[in-house]
Amino acid sequence: MAEELGLLIDGATGYAIYMLDPEGRVTIWNRGAERMKGWTEAEVIGVDSAIFYTPDDVAAGKPADDLARASALGRIEEDSWRLRKDGSEFLAGVTITALRNDAGELRGFGKVIRDVTDQKASEAAVVRREHHLRSILATVPDAMIVMDETGIVSSFSTTAEQLFGYAKADVIGQNVSMLMPPGDRDGHDGHLHTYLQTGIPHNIGNVRVATAQRANGETFPIELAVGEASIAGERIFTGFVRDLTNRHETARRMKELQAELVHVSRVSAMGTMASTLAHEINQPLTAIAAFLETTRAMIGETDDGLLGEIAEALELAAAQSLRAGMIVRRLRAFVDGGDTGFKAERLDTIVEEATSLGLLGAHEAGVSVTMTIAAGLETVLVDRVQIQQVLVNLIRNAIQSMASSPCKELTIATAPDRDAWVRVTVADTGTGLSPDIRDRLFEAFATTKEDGMGLGLSICRTIVEAHGGRIWAEAGATSGTAFHFCVPLAGADDV
Known part of the structure; x- marks a missing residue:
């Protein structure tokens, strides 16, 4: 049985397995220990195991301390630096077990040593790469999204969080299609499946303009670039997203x-x-x-x-x-x-003079005119000629709009508006305004007349706004159009 146990110990060539007596001297030394540390069995039997420790650890009393801890705890495990015969150091995974008989007496220690230098270096490299990737994800100016071949997100950059309004935890582990409008999600899965089956890319390696969706449901235009890579046999895709809003x-x-x-x-x-x-x-x-x-x-x-x-x-x-x-x-x-001469003027006089010019030919055209001048609004602060120009323009437009109407009624009225303002209205029963011209009615060169230049109402708006007022149009009560504009009443200091 002892011979079989020795064969088993020597067969574990990837591990240094040896035994120590209660004082820490080597009593058993396997071939794995010889290969790993460089000493032969004849060289180390009876030798204090402190020779395997670095000088700093020997000076700190670590060899005796490790045995004391193993004796007290029964078993200890750690990664620690050890020496080879040639003086080189290696990082060792160390397990020390206290060996006791049935009476509980300490008979020695069993030590199993594994060289983990390369493993730890690989793990450190992985950690460095992960930190590097996190740094990239945190600082890349475009949103960066990493996903596997099924579209499941594995990385989501800080910029992506800001762009889409999702936290990493909300997206990682989910299908990337959640960042797309509902109508585009099925198409994305279909494109990915087709590429995996045929190798024919739809978006891979190209930059294209698409539409994305934020966490709040808002859609916005993006520029999308997708790259592909294979890591340890696993295919991954990296998408860079730029907001084009x-x-x-x-x-x-x-x-x-x-x-x-x-x-x-x-x-x-x-x-x-x-x-x-x-x-x-x-x-x-x-x-x-x-x-x-x-x-x-x-x-x-x-x-x-x-x-x-x-x-x-x-x-x-x-x-x-x-x-x-x-x-x-x-x-x-x-x-x-x-x-332009802003002065206190009587509003009724302005209207009367403007209508005398604007209504020329109105009677012969069959137009009936109704004038309603409100009381208490006699004096306004205006440029008389300019306001008359507005009135004449509106009156002539109203008469022309009723040229083919069976009912030709023109109404000119004044009424109170907001505090210290008066509203002037010119309403007709003409053909009204078409929807395509209503929104740009007061823009320059917008006209419904075949021979018109489209400047009349634009000039009217400029004049009224220069007075601090506004001008607008509404559909008439039964037909036609009502134009309104406001001008300021004159104050006591203006008269």
């Missing part, structure tokens, strides 16, 4: 800015043209007014009824020509950015 928003804003630039250039060109036209038109208007007044003076006082009516018409025509010239001068001042 800001890029798309920047592109959209740039497109808007380009459109605004074109718009501004067109408006600027129209402003230059309007200023030139205002200058050119003002002179003939002044001349017309002068000829009309001269003709009226030539008629003089007369008892002839017809000549009297002609004289009255000439006076009105001259007055309107002068007012038209004033409007043109105000328009030019407005375009040039000059003083």
